[in-house]
Each structure stands twice: as C-alpha cells, then as structure tokens.
Amino acid sequence: MDLLQGTLDMLVLRTLRAGSLHGYGIAKSIRSTSNEALNIEFGSLYPALKRLEAKGWIASGWETSEHNRRARFYKLTAAGRKQLAREHSKWADFVSAVGLIMGTLPEVKG
Amino acid sequence: MTIWNRIKYLWPARRRREDREMREELGSLAEIAGTNELGNLTLVMEDARATWGWTWFDSILRDVRYSLRALGRQPAFVAVAVLSLALAIGANSAIFSFADAVLLRPLPVKNPTAVLDVTSATPDDLFEGMSFPDYRDLRDKSRSFSGLAAYRLTTLAAAADPTAPARIQFANLVSDNFFAVAGVKPAAGRVFLPDEATGHAQPAAMVSYDFWQQNYAGEPSVIGSPLRLNGIVFTIIGVAPASFTGLDRFVRPSIFIPLGMEQRLDGDPMDPLEERGRFTGIGAG
Numbered sequence: 001m002d003l004l005q006g007t008l009d010m011l012v013l014r015t016l017r018a019g020s021l022h023g024y025g026i027a028k029s030i031r032s033t034s035n036e037a038l039n040i041e042f043g044s045l046y047p048a049l050k051r052l053e054a055k056g057w058i059a060s061g062w063e064t065s066e067h068n069r070r071a072r073f074y075k076l077t078a079a080g081r082k083q084l085a086r087e088h089s090k091w092a093d094f095v096s097a098v099g100l101i102m103g104t105l106p107e108v109k110g
Numbered sequence: 111m112t113i114w115n116r117i118k119y120l121w122p123a124r125r126r127r128e129d130r131e132m133r134e135e136l137g138s139l140a141e142i143a144g145t146n147e148l149g150n151l152t153l154v155m156e157d158a159r160a161t162w163g164w165t166w167f168d169s170i171l172r173d174v175r176y177s178l179r180a181l182g183r184q185p186a187f188v189a190v191a192v193l194s195l196a197l198a199i200g201a202n203s204a205i206f207s208f209a210d211a212v213l214l215r216p217l218p219v220k221n222p223t224a225v226l227d228v229t230s231a232t233p234d235d236l237f238e239g240m241s242f243p244d245y246r247d248l249r250d251k252s253r254s255f256s257g258l259a260a261y262r263l264t265t266l267a268a269a270a271d272p273t274a275p276a277r278i279q280f281a282n283l284v285s286d287n288f289f290a291v292a293g294v295k296p297a298a299g300r301v302f303l304p305d306e307a308t309g310h311a312q313p314a315a316m317v318s319y320d321f322w323q324q325n326y327a328g329e330p331s332v333i334g335s336p337l338r339l340n341g342i343v344f345t346i347i348g349v350a351p352a353s354f355t356g357l358d359r360f361v362r363p364s365i366f367i368p369l370g371m372e373q374r375l376d377g378d379p380m381d382p383l384e385e386r387g388r389f390t391g392i393g394a395g
Binding site for chain 2 (some may be wrong): 022023024041042043044046047050051055065066069070071072
C-alpha cells in the first residue's frame with residue numbers, strides 16, 4: 001500500500017513515541033504495526049529522519065542495539081511531541097471529514 | 111529549517127562531519143538489516159543530503175569544477191580566449207575614453223555651448239591655426255564674439271625649486287584675456303593683467319590645480335613664489351580651478367603663461383607674435 005502524501009513524518013513521530021529506535025527499527029516497526037500493509041522504503045525513510053532531525057522534532061545518538069551492535073537511535077524531542085499532537089488532530093479531522101463523505105463501504109454485487 | 115541552520119550546512123567541515131556520520135550510521139544499519147533490505151545506500155545518502163537544501167548550489171559548484179578541469183586540459187585555447195577578451199576589453203575602454211573626451215564631456219569653461227574654435231585655413235592645411243596678427247585684428251575689429259582669446263600648446267622645462275632638476279610639462283601660451291573669455295575664475299591668486307601680455311613685462315605664470323597640489327601641497331603661499339621655466343624665473347600669480355583642465359581634449363596643461371613670453375622662452379631672434387606663425391584662437395559668442 002502506498003503512503004498518503006505527507007503522512008510519513010507523522011508515522012515516524014508516532015512510532016518514536018513508544019521509545020527510541022534506529023532507522024531500520026523504525027521501518028520494521030511501521031511495517032509490523034500496520035500488519036505488513038505499509039512497507040516503507042528505507043530510501044524514503046532515511047531522508048525523512050534527517051529532515052525531522054534538522055527541524056528539531058527528533059534527536060539522535062549512538063546506542064547499543066538488541067543484538068549488541070552499535071547504531072544511531074532516534075527519539076522524540078519535546079518539540080516533536082507537540083508536532084505529533086498537532087498532526088494527530090489534523091489527521092483525525094481529515095479521517096472523519098472523508099468518512100462523512102464516503103459513508104460505509106458499499107456491498108459489491110457479483 | 112531556519113536560514114541559520116541551512117547556512118551551517120554550507121560549512122565544509124560541517125558537511126564532512128555529517129557525511130562521515132551518515133556513512134557510519136548506514137554502515138551499522140546495513141550490518142543489522144543486511145544490505146539488500148536497505149536498497150541503494152549511495153542514493154539514500156544523496157537524498158538525505160538534499161534535505162540540507164543546497165542541491166542547486168552543489169550542482170553549480172560541480173559544474174564550475176568541471177569547467178575548470180576542462181579548461182585546464184586546453185591551455186592553448188584558454189590563452190587565446192583570454193587574450194582576445196583582454197584585447198576586446200582594452201579596445202572598448204580606449205574607444206570609450208576617446209568618445210567620453212570628444213563627445214560626452216563638455217569643455218571645462220563657463221558656457222561650453224557658446225564656444226567656437228576660430229582658425230584660418232589654407233588649401234594645403236585646413237586646420238592651420240591662426241597667426242597672432244590675424245588674431246589681434248579679429249579680436250579688435252570683429253563684433254561677432256563676446257570675446258576672442260588665443261592659446262597655443264607647448265612644452266616647457268619647469269622647476270618649482272631653483273635647485274631641483276627641471277621636468278618637462280605641458281603648458282598653454284595664452285592671451286591675457288584667456289581666462290576672462292573662458293569664464294574661468296582662479297582657485298587662488300589672480301589671472302593675467304593686460305600689461306603682463308608682452309615679452310618685456312615681469313614674467314608671470316599661472317599653474318593648474320593639479321600642479322599646485324602636487325608641487326606645493328595646495329599651500330596658499332604658492333602665490334608670489336618663483337617658478338623656473340626654460341631657465342627664466344617666473345612669478346606664480348594664480349592657480350586655475352580644479353575643473354579647468356585646458357581647452358585641448360586630451361592634453362592637460364600644468365602651466366599657463368602669456369603668449370608674449372614665447373620669444374624669450376624659445377630664445378627666438380624674431381618675435382613669433384609678429385610672424386604669421388601658428389596659434390589657435392577661440393571665440394566665445
């Protein structure tokens with residue numbers, strides 16, 4: 001499934017709310033949490049991380065991973081938490097507005 | 111991203127550090143995930159660098175480097191190109207200087223549009239100039255001009271200090287009414303008096319503003335001080351204003367002396383003022 005334009009930043013911030021992760025861990029987490037529906041290309045995710053870091057919404061540092069390997073871990077900053085709240089409420093408004101128009105899924109007659 | 115943050119990414123050391131950290135980070139992730147899982151890492155880094163917002167600048171920089179390398183491979187071509195550009199620019203500025211002097215800059219006199227160049231012509235020489243007796247007749251009898259002045263360009267060996275070696279300077283031999291006809295007021299001192307016009311008078315000279323600044327540091331005491339010209343000691347009576355650089359377009363005289371002094375300066379047995387010699391007259395209408 002392709003991502004809706006502009007939702008990647010929100011998904012990354014939401015994923016990091018649970019705790020710090022390295023770049024590949026974020027991609028894996030989004031994939032498993034969405035029941036494999038959202039498969040985010042690492043090539044899109046990594047530039048997004050750098051962008052979010054430059055905006056000050058996430059911060060990074062070297063830590064040791066679960067398999068005793070060193071990696072750069074990203075975590076949410078206070079500014080990132082606020083940004084997540086803003087995007088989350090915008091997203092909720094969007095979903096409910098689109099839902100009003102679309103209604104329930106029509107039955108497909110064979 | 112704020113402007114300041116963006117500018118930080120232009121700093122080469124900062125870029126190298128960011129690059130190194132990205133390479134380390136991606137290397138460690140590749141070990142954790144396996145290379146195939148992450149895709150083309152070079153492309154990933156390229157896209158991450160694009161978030162700094164200087165891609166356009168980087169590509170210009172690369173283009174400039176490439177062109178310099180390409181030029182370095184063809185030194186003969188570069189030499190010819192640089193030489194022809196230099197010649198073209200030089201020729202253009204020379205032509206402009208000429209046009210500026212002839213067409214654009216007005217004569218440095220009070221009323222440049224009312225100045226006429228009066229000269230006599232012969233079938234052989236259309237710009238022969240005018241002899242002093244002809245000038246004197248025209249000045250006294252003609253009623254077409256508000257005034258008629260005469261001058262001639264010459265060079266003199268001038269020494270401000272009696273012990274100093276003389277230097278060749280451009281000078282104008284002028285009629286006594288020269289500055290009055292041109293409408294030019296002296297910056298210091300006075301202009302020539304009618305009885306200073308003849309060769310028998312006390313030798314009097316005026317100097318240009320530049321000459322005054324260079325040799326007398328603009329001191330007012332220049333008035334009355336001696337100036338040796340071709341071995342004759344003149345007394346400086348005045349300084350022309352900075353705006354007045356003579357009536358020739360390309361030559362700026364440093365010294366002005368009366369026409370009557372010419373015979374003594376040249377050591378001529380005959381007074382050139384009585385000859386049918388060559389002068390240029392100017393009239394102001």
